[in-house]
Each structure stands twice: as C-alpha cells, then as structure tokens.
Amino acid sequence: MSGMNRRRITSKELAKLAGVSSATVSRAFSPDSRIGSATRDRILAVAREHGYQPNAIARSLNNQRSRLVALVVNAIGNPCEAEEQQLLVHRLQARQLLPIILCCADHADRLQLMRLASTYQVDHVVVFSDMVSMQDAVDIFHTTKPIIVSFEPLENENVSSIRIDGSAAADEIIDKIVRDGKKRFAYLAGTNSSWIDKLRRKWFADALAKRGLAFEAQAFGDYSYDSGFKEAVLLLHRDKVDAIICGNDVMAIGARDAARRVLGRNTPDDIAIVGQDGIAMAAWDCNDLTTLSLDHTAFIDAVVELIERHDAEIEGPHNITLTCAARWGSTA
Amino acid sequence: MSGMNRRRITSKELAKLAGVSSATVSRAFSPDSRIGSATRDRILAVAREHGYQPNAIARSLNNQRSRLVALVVNAIGNPCEAEEQQLLVHRLQARQLLPIILCCADHADRLQLMRLASTYQVDHVVVFSDMVSMQDAVDIFHTTKPIIVSFEPLENENVSSIRIDGSAAADEIIDKIVRDGKKRFAYLAGTNSSWIDKLRRKWFADALAKRGLAFEAQAFGDYSYDSGFKEAVLLLHRDKVDAIICGNDVMAIGARDAARRVLGRNTPDDIAIVGQDGIAMAAWDCNDLTTLSLDHTAFIDAVVELIERHDAEIEGPHNITLTCAARWGSTA
DNA sequence: TTTGCCTGTGTAATCGTGTGCACAATTCGT
DNA sequence: ACGAATTGTGCACACGATTACACAGGCAAA
Incomplete structure (x- = not known):
C-alpha cells in the first residue's frame, strides 16, 4: 500500500x-x-x-484515443491568458482530459514543440497564440482539427474557430472619451508582428474615423508593464497625446503609472487610458481601469462546445463569434 | 503536405x-x-x-519512458506561481519533456486527478501545491519519485524536496519595521489549512519574539486581492494594528489599497505592509512593495537539477535548500 | 428432450515502436 | 588470399491494454 x-x-x-x-x-x-x-x-x-x-499509454495505443489536449499559448504568466487557461484546465479535467501546455517564445521552437506534441496523438488542439499561423497548425496536426482563437472569420474547412469582436464596445469607449474633450489619440500595441493587435487597433481606428479623428501616434511594446511604462513616457512627452489605447490591461497600468509618476498627469482629467482583456487585476481599487473586456466564462464555454462537437464527430467548419463589452473604471 | x-x-x-x-x-x-x-x-x-x-504513445509503451511530467499546482492564474511555472515549462521543453498541468480546487478531485495522471506513466512529478500531503503523492505515484516543494526538511526516502527558508530575511524585515517604531503586528494568512503558511508565519513570529513582541492579531484570506482588502479593513479597524505581514504579494496589495482607501492611512508612515513571494508585479511603480522574495530562477534551477538526478538514477534522498531575501519597497 | 437465446469467460489478434538475435556483405589484418 | 572483425538489414517478439470471436453453461419455450 x-x-x-x-x-x-x-x-x-x-x-x-x-x-x-x-x-x-x-x-x-x-x-x-x-x-x-x-x-x-x-x-x-x-x-x-x-x-x-x-496503463493509459497502452490503452491509448489500442483505442486510438489519448485523452490528451494540447494548449498552445504565448505565456503562462501573462494574466490575461492565465484566467482563461485556469478555467479551461478545470473544464478539461472534469471531462477526464489532460492538458499539455505548449508555451514558447521563439517561433522556430514553437513549431518544433507543436510537432513534438502531435506525435503524442493529442485528441484536441487549442491555439490561443496569435504567433502561429493557421496553416502551420493544420499542417502539423494533420489528423486533429485544431480549434483556433481568432479575431476574424477563418475560411478554412480544417479548423474550427472562435472569433472575438470588440468593435461595438470600442465605439462606446471612444464616444465617451471624445465627449470628455480628448482629441489626440495614440495606440500602444502589444507587438508589431501580431495580427490580433492589428485587428484590435482597427476597432478603435474605425470608431475614431466615424468622428473625423485618427490615431496621431503609435508605439509598440511587448504586453509587459515595463514596456507600457516606457512607451507611454515617450508618447506623452514627445507626441503630447491626451488619450492612449493600450493592447492589454497590463500595459495600460504601466502607462497610467508613467503618466502619474513621470509627468504628473492624472486620469481621467489630464489623460484617458484604456486597456484591453478585462483581467481581474484591472478592477482592483488601485487600478480601476476602463477596459475592453471579454467574458472569460463565455469564452471558455465556446472552446468546450467546440471540443464536444469534435468528439461527437459533427462534420463541417464550426465558428463561434463572441462580442466584447466596455467595462468602466476611472481612467477614461 | x-x-x-x-x-x-x-x-x-x-x-x-x-x-x-x-x-x-x-x-x-x-x-x-x-x-x-x-x-x-x-x-x-x-x-x-x-x-x-x-508515434510517441507506441514508443512510450515500448520504452517504459513517456517523457511526460506532471506539475501539481494550486492555480494557474495566481501570479506568484505563474512566473515559476513559466520558467519551468520552458526548461522542460528544452529537454523535450512535455508538462501536464494538474490544477484543482477541491481536495478529493485533486487526488483523483493525480491518480489519472499516474496512469499515463509520467516520468517525473513536481508538487508545488501545499494542499497535497507527501504521503498521498508517494502512494499515488508509487513508481515515480515525486519532487516536492516544501518549507521544512522532509524525512522520506521516497521523495526529493526543495526546502525554502526565509527566516533570515524575515528577521531583517522585522528589524527595520521595529526600528521605524511600529508595535502592533498582524499576520494575514493565505488559508488556515496550509502548512506552508504556518511555517512562513513562524519565520516572522520568531523574529518578533527575539525582540519581545508577538502578533496581536491574525486573519485568514485565500491569497486573493479581494480577501486581502477585506481582511485588512477588519484588522485595521477592529484590532488597530500598525503593521501587517501578508501571506503573499497579491493580498499585500489588497491590504495596502484598503488602508489607503477605506481608512486613509498611508505606507510606510501610518502603517507597514509586507508581502511574500517577490512577484514582478510587486516591483511595479504603483505597488513598490516590501516583500520576502525568492529567486525564481534559482528555484527552477533546483527543480531541474533534481529531475536530472532522477534521470541519472542517482539513489538516495535529495534535498536542496534555498534562502529568501528581503526586497525593499516603500510599504515598510 | 430439444432448440435457441443470453450470460460470462478465455483465446488470440491488434495498436505502432524498439531492439536482441541471426545472418549476409563488406572491410581489415597478416 | 583467407579468417576475423565490422557493418547493415530483416525477423520476431515485447510493451500492456482492448475487443471480435468462439464457446460452455444456464434457462426458457416448444
């Protein structure tokens, strides 16, 4: 015993x-x-x-069913993903599915890693990362239809997708900021290579265009607090903007700190700052961020729904669209 | 193709x-x-x-070696663990090992989950959670010697362990706070069932005792911001303490916000607040927390070192001890 | 009693690799 | 030039479970 x-x-x-x-x-x-x-x-x-x-290994060999699920993510520490990862892992485990985390900074390594996971005959693949192309995912997991989190409709028979649309919420937020009298907008992107960021930026750019405005400046960080802080100093000092839309909540907190500490400017009177993701930390009293937020539970429900459809072997491309909502804080 | x-x-x-x-x-x-x-x-x-x-499944069956590693954690979202998880996942993947995350709130579910993972013949098990007893881990993974992160030396031949000692750093911190004139200390624990928390509390209690002091109040949260906020209000209002040692950094941030917002008291003059873990967020400008911090890289190096020893089939119990350091911010 | 269905169990093939053993072909040493 | 050592390849089995098939026995219907 x-x-x-x-x-x-x-x-x-x-x-x-x-x-x-x-x-x-x-x-x-x-x-x-x-x-x-x-x-x-x-x-x-x-x-x-x-x-x-x-022995589950022997059973998997016989069954052709491993009950393993590969999760491709950008980072584990990043809070915006962590909340969703946590939810998903719980839901998977309730179905006796075991999650394998694939997380890699370098692109070549990431593909190598996905190839490695595919040799374990995973039953499902969920791609959260925007750093891997749809085609790569399809090629590497050729027997397992991947579930891809995307920001635009995917037109590929071989993947299922969850599309996230924040255009309406972005419009609401811009409306409020413009009515508050702000005129000079900047966009602080996560990375310059991410197509997710390009689409998010477009939601806000469209809302500005509707009102005869446009982004006057643009900067690139890496989704971290430090990069938000550093880039915001430049934007405020050099470009003299009075509103910054950030690629995620963590950078927005960095930008808010930079404005207050380095330039002595406070939200929302001197400057408006907006985040994206709607992580729990954004609602903390010390942050109280205005942010474009996604309902994490609904999001993970959608992922699980797609996994169920794959298990039931329902054919055809499956696409689910979710919309974001504005969550108001005191920073805009 | x-x-x-x-x-x-x-x-x-x-x-x-x-x-x-x-x-x-x-x-x-x-x-x-x-x-x-x-x-x-x-x-x-x-x-x-x-x-x-x-096919890696077939190979594993033949080899008696799955190259899978089970990571037992309390939570994925929790930042104090997330930084370490991130580092470890990268190190594992560099060795072509795939991590399976076991993460569960309920105790019975957790054991069930560990049993499930053990049927996959994982090559290694790393237990980060203090919610699972050493004996449970040994019983469930009877063929795989678990690596357990602990706060006291483990006297079991069948496990390897990493012990974390923060007593010296706690002494430094208490010294500073006492010299600043604080007298009434409270301890805000993570959970009441965690033996990790009991040991951490002891580091500080011993340091106080050396100076003829003791904790005058004690509260229990759940490692979350909200619980830190709520409990701190009670401690400050009811027990009138002027120093709060918190079980982790996130609760410390909550406590700081509560002191400032609800009672109008500022750190470090009106009140001293101390965190534990040394997460990146603690060093952000808006937080600037004084905290008992662990070197995450050294920590993960130790885990990898133990995994290597197991791979090399070196016999005997392996124990590594790491010491914490004080990281100074403006809250104490 | 005979026919036929249903239940419970054993036999053997299968899943896809890795590897010890046997053997042919080649190279080497003197 | 001839035996010995080396190299390259195939055969067959093992890894540990699942499952189609066969079959023995019990029980009910005719």
Whole structure:
C-alpha cells in the first residue's frame, strides 16, 4: 500500500492473482461490458490491494484515443491568458482530459514543440497564440482539427474557430472619451508582428474615423508593464497625446503609472487610458481601469462546445463569434 | 503536405514505401544506431514527404519512458506561481519533456486527478501545491519519485524536496519595521489549512519574539486581492494594528489599497505592509512593495537539477535548500 | 428432450515502436 | 588470399491494454 514499488503491476499479473484472464481484468474496468458482478467486485478488490490501475499509454495505443489536449499559448504568466487557461484546465479535467501546455517564445521552437506534441496523438488542439499561423497548425496536426482563437472569420474547412469582436464596445469607449474633450489619440500595441493587435487597433481606428479623428501616434511594446511604462513616457512627452489605447490591461497600468509618476498627469482629467482583456487585476481599487473586456466564462464555454462537437464527430467548419463589452473604471 | 489526412501513416507503411523493413525505419529515427547513412537519408526524405513522425504513445509503451511530467499546482492564474511555472515549462521543453498541468480546487478531485495522471506513466512529478500531503503523492505515484516543494526538511526516502527558508530575511524585515517604531503586528494568512503558511508565519513570529513582541492579531484570506482588502479593513479597524505581514504579494496589495482607501492611512508612515513571494508585479511603480522574495530562477534551477538526478538514477534522498531575501519597497 | 437465446469467460489478434538475435556483405589484418 | 572483425538489414517478439470471436453453461419455450 504505502512505500515505493519499483515496477507497476500489469493486467496479466493481476489476472493471475485473481484467477481470471487479462481480458476479464480489462472488462472489470470498462463500465458497461459483459462481466459477472461478483467477478468484477473480486477483481477490483484485488486491484485496489495491489495498487493496480490500467496503463493509459497502452490503452491509448489500442483505442486510438489519448485523452490528451494540447494548449498552445504565448505565456503562462501573462494574466490575461492565465484566467482563461485556469478555467479551461478545470473544464478539461472534469471531462477526464489532460492538458499539455505548449508555451514558447521563439517561433522556430514553437513549431518544433507543436510537432513534438502531435506525435503524442493529442485528441484536441487549442491555439490561443496569435504567433502561429493557421496553416502551420493544420499542417502539423494533420489528423486533429485544431480549434483556433481568432479575431476574424477563418475560411478554412480544417479548423474550427472562435472569433472575438470588440468593435461595438470600442465605439462606446471612444464616444465617451471624445465627449470628455480628448482629441489626440495614440495606440500602444502589444507587438508589431501580431495580427490580433492589428485587428484590435482597427476597432478603435474605425470608431475614431466615424468622428473625423485618427490615431496621431503609435508605439509598440511587448504586453509587459515595463514596456507600457516606457512607451507611454515617450508618447506623452514627445507626441503630447491626451488619450492612449493600450493592447492589454497590463500595459495600460504601466502607462497610467508613467503618466502619474513621470509627468504628473492624472486620469481621467489630464489623460484617458484604456486597456484591453478585462483581467481581474484591472478592477482592483488601485487600478480601476476602463477596459475592453471579454467574458472569460463565455469564452471558455465556446472552446468546450467546440471540443464536444469534435468528439461527437459533427462534420463541417464550426465558428463561434463572441462580442466584447466596455467595462468602466476611472481612467477614461 | 497540406490539407487534412484522416489517418496517420505508420512505420510499417513507410517501410513499404521506402523498400525497407519497419525496423530500419525505426533505426532511421534513432540518433545512434547501426544504419547506413544512405538508407537513413532516403527514409527521412520519404518520411518528410508523407508527413511521418514516430508515434510517441507506441514508443512510450515500448520504452517504459513517456517523457511526460506532471506539475501539481494550486492555480494557474495566481501570479506568484505563474512566473515559476513559466520558467519551468520552458526548461522542460528544452529537454523535450512535455508538462501536464494538474490544477484543482477541491481536495478529493485533486487526488483523483493525480491518480489519472499516474496512469499515463509520467516520468517525473513536481508538487508545488501545499494542499497535497507527501504521503498521498508517494502512494499515488508509487513508481515515480515525486519532487516536492516544501518549507521544512522532509524525512522520506521516497521523495526529493526543495526546502525554502526565509527566516533570515524575515528577521531583517522585522528589524527595520521595529526600528521605524511600529508595535502592533498582524499576520494575514493565505488559508488556515496550509502548512506552508504556518511555517512562513513562524519565520516572522520568531523574529518578533527575539525582540519581545508577538502578533496581536491574525486573519485568514485565500491569497486573493479581494480577501486581502477585506481582511485588512477588519484588522485595521477592529484590532488597530500598525503593521501587517501578508501571506503573499497579491493580498499585500489588497491590504495596502484598503488602508489607503477605506481608512486613509498611508505606507510606510501610518502603517507597514509586507508581502511574500517577490512577484514582478510587486516591483511595479504603483505597488513598490516590501516583500520576502525568492529567486525564481534559482528555484527552477533546483527543480531541474533534481529531475536530472532522477534521470541519472542517482539513489538516495535529495534535498536542496534555498534562502529568501528581503526586497525593499516603500510599504515598510 | 430439444432448440435457441443470453450470460460470462478465455483465446488470440491488434495498436505502432524498439531492439536482441541471426545472418549476409563488406572491410581489415597478416 | 583467407579468417576475423565490422557493418547493415530483416525477423520476431515485447510493451500492456482492448475487443471480435468462439464457446460452455444456464434457462426458457416448444
């Protein structure tokens, strides 16, 4: 029972101990299969006694079903993703699915990593990262239809997607800021290579255009607090803007700190600052950020819904669209 | 090449295509095995053409080595753990090891989950959570010696451990606060069931005792910002303390916000607030927390070191001790 | 009693690789 | 030039489970 046994017992050995064949042992562990209930009870008792559990690797080989799910993410530490990752991991585990995290900074490494995971015959792939192209995902996981989180409709039969639309909420937010009298807008992007950021930027740019305005300045960070802080100093000092739309909440907090500390300017009177994602931290009293927020629960519901459809082997491309909402704080 | 192929090609099929036996295909993918370099090149070429990769599930079954690593954590979103998780995941992936995340709120579910993961024959187990007992870990993963992050020396042959000692740093911090004239201390713990928290509390309690002081009040939160905020209001209002040591940085930020917003008291003059963990966010300008901090890189180095020792099959219990350092901010 | 269905169990094949062993072909040493 | 050592490849089995098929026995209907 307790202590360290070097080797794990196999079904054949257990069979001998219980005086049955290994097939019967297997049946004892399959919920609905033809087996006498007395035999099953006896086998389960012996199994418990010897700490036997069926080997999932061998079962997967036979089943063609590993119950492993690959999650491709940009980062684990990044709070905006972490909340969603947490939710998803719980939902997966409730279905007896085990998540494998693929997380990599470098692009070549990331593809290599995805190839490695694909050799483990994962049952599902969820791509959160905008750093990997849809085509790469399809090519690498050729037998597993990937679920891709996207910001525009994907026109590929071989992927399912969740599209996120924040244009209406962006319009609301811009409306409020313009009515407050702000005129000079800047966009502080996460990275310059991300197409997600380009689309998010477009939501706000369109809202500005509707009112005869445009971004007067633009900067690139890396989604971190430090980059938000640093770039905001430049934007405020050099470009003299009075409103900054940030690529995520963490950079927005950095920008707010920079405005207050370095230039002595406060939100929302001197300057308006807007985040994106709607992470829990944004609502903390010390931050109280105005942000373009996504309902994380609805988002993960959508991912699980797509996984279920794949499991049920429903054919055809599946696309779900979610819309963002404005969450108001004291920074805009 | 591109598009969706339902079935994955096997080594036997590839062998037929390349005019060799499946054994030779296998050898082509094993770095050092007796095979002609011309044959290998031809096989690899055909493999690339048909998108063949050896099936890791089958290989694991044969090898008795899955290259999977189970990480047992309390939460993914929690920043104090997230930074370390991020580092560890990168280090694992550099060694071609795939991390499976086990993360669960409920205790019974957690054990169930660990049992599930153990059926996947994981090569290593790293337990970050203080919510699972050493004995449970040993019993469930009976063939895999777990690596346990602990705050006291573990006396079990069947586990390796990393011990974290913050007593010296706690002494430094208490010294400073006492010299600043604070007298009434409170401890705001993470949870009441966590033995990690009891030990951390002891570091500070010992430092106080050395100076003839003791904690005058104590409260329990759940490591979240909100719980830090709420409990701090009570401590300050009801117990009238002038120093709060918190179980982690996030609660410390909540407590600081509560002091400032609800009671109009500022750090460090009116009140001293101390965090624990040393997460990046604690150093942000808006927080600037004094905290008992652990060197995350050294910590993960230690985990990787233990994994390497297990791989090299070095016998005996392995224990590594790390010490915390005080990181000074403007809250104490 | 005979026929036939249903239940419970064992036998053997299968999933896709890795590898020990045997053997042919080639190279080397003297 | 001939035996020995080396190299390259195929055959067959093992890894640990699931499952189609066969079959023995129990029980009900005719």
